[in-house]
Amino acid sequence: MNILNKPRIAIFDEWVPFQMGQEIIEPNTDDPIDWIEFINKPNFESNGHPTAKEYRLKDERAIKEIHRLIKYNTCPICKSKMQNEDPKDQQTILVCLKCGFWGGRGSRFDRILHESIPSRGVLGFYKPFKPLKEIDSEFLITHLKRHPKDLPKIGPKRAEKFVLELLSESLNCEVKPVGGIKDGGVDGYIIKNDEIETIIQVKWRQDMNKAESVGVVREVAGTLLARGVPSGILISNRNHFSKDAKFDASEVSKRKIEKLGQMNLTLLDYHNIIDMLDISNTRLTDKMTLEDWYKPDSNHVFDGAVRISENFVNMFK
Structure with a gap:
């Protein structure tokens, strides 16, 4: 009875970009976000459009978490040290090789040359669709x-x-x-x-x-x-x-x-x-690399509008 032969691991394969401004904050303590509390009820705000049902992440907890990630590089889920993806375009992406959580800070592609300090954050999101x-x-x-x-x-x-x-x-x-x-x-x-x-x-x-x-x-x-x-x-x-x-x-x-x-x-x-669970999870993820966890599509993860679909928001209700 071996459950680790062909692992299909729960990956943070959705991401949510959000505005966080150009302020640099260095927290004094490595106090991570309460991920379970946050993921159960993130604060999404409607864009107010009368017909287009779109939202954006408007949650101070997410902004504080990006500042903490950048300074301490520790995963809020399993507390492991996170790996820094090769920096490019002034962006910083940190990935946990033990649980797949990732997040970081960067700029829209058309704003890279105009922003001395990146104004967007991004957090990997994960939520199971099946019971x-x-x-x-x-x-x-x-x-x-x-x-x-x-x-x-x-x-x-x-x-x-x-x-x-x-x-x-x-x-x-x-x-x-x-x-x-x-x-x-x-x-x-x-x-x-x-x-x-x-x-x-x-x-x-x-x-x-x-x-x-x-x-x-x-x-x-x-x-x-x-x-x-x-x-x-x-x-x-x-x-x-x-x-x-x-x-x-x-x-x-x-x-x-x-x-x-x-x-x-x-x-x-x-x-x-x-x-x-810890023993089995360690065996599952022991040989994972950054590429196994972090697979963004061809688009820049900080690019485009920070609009989120109603279907995505409904996942968290």
């Missing part, structure tokens, strides 16, 4: 790495398959999915030498902020005994497991059952899922 539960795992890895709060949106059925794939990549082991209505409390197995080594159960919650309950731990412990398998992994997208859940899992793992051997019940929560 997350319909998106390939490679795409989900890079999307959820940027937007972990979207984990509940992939749905419990899709989550079972996706998390098992992440676990397989993270532990470098063979994982066999089970699934189905009558799965008997088992979503997958870790297989070693054609034998079941570990039972896996995935619990996917809409509310990630609560603690996962002790009842689920006891349920999985019972499944281990019923199936005659001493090792189990319980994965939940909730923020943490309750104290009772951790205690019971610890008690289970202390027991040695006749004919089964030493019991072991591992609990993995939201933070462990983020770690697994």
Whole structure:
């Protein structure tokens, strides 16, 4: 089960130019834009034309982010150091090779010779068009790495398959999915030498902020005994497991059952899922170059009007 053979990565393949004036500001701290908050609700302003439904990005956060990018060269998504595209026409384009985010500052082509300081900014934009539960795992890895709060949106059925794939990549082991209505409390197995080594159960919650309950731990412990398998992994997208859940899992793992051997019940929560995403995302993007991420068309990225179509704006509603 290898999800990294033919990566189709979520790329910031749309860009939005905007007016930012010719002021030079050097922020005192490397305080990046809250990208999740910004991308969920960027401020677009109508051009006011009675028939042409066009907009422009009118958001002070975007302007501040360009000033920060130019000074510190750090990605607001993954905090990596960004690579500077070969400067030309007084423009500065910075690209993150780990997540594909890019942005910069420049001038319209017909204004390059007239502007001592470029007056436009540009930010790469990305937003999935399909529901997350319909998106390939490679795409989900890079999307959820940027937007972990979207984990509940992939749905419990899709989550079972996706998390098992992440676990397989993270532990470098063979994982066999089970699934189905009558799965008997088992979503997958870790297989070693054609034998079941570990039972896996995935619990996917809409509310990630609560603690996962002790009842689920006891349920999985019972499944281990019923199936005659001493090792189990319980994965939940909730923020943490309750104290009772951790205690019971610890008690289970202390027991040695006749004919089964030493019991072991591992609990993995939201933070462990983020770690697994990081491992898979690193493998996906480890050999990426600037050209893999940043592919503007033949037009100058700062050229033309700063008008944005209504269809584009509607993506963010």
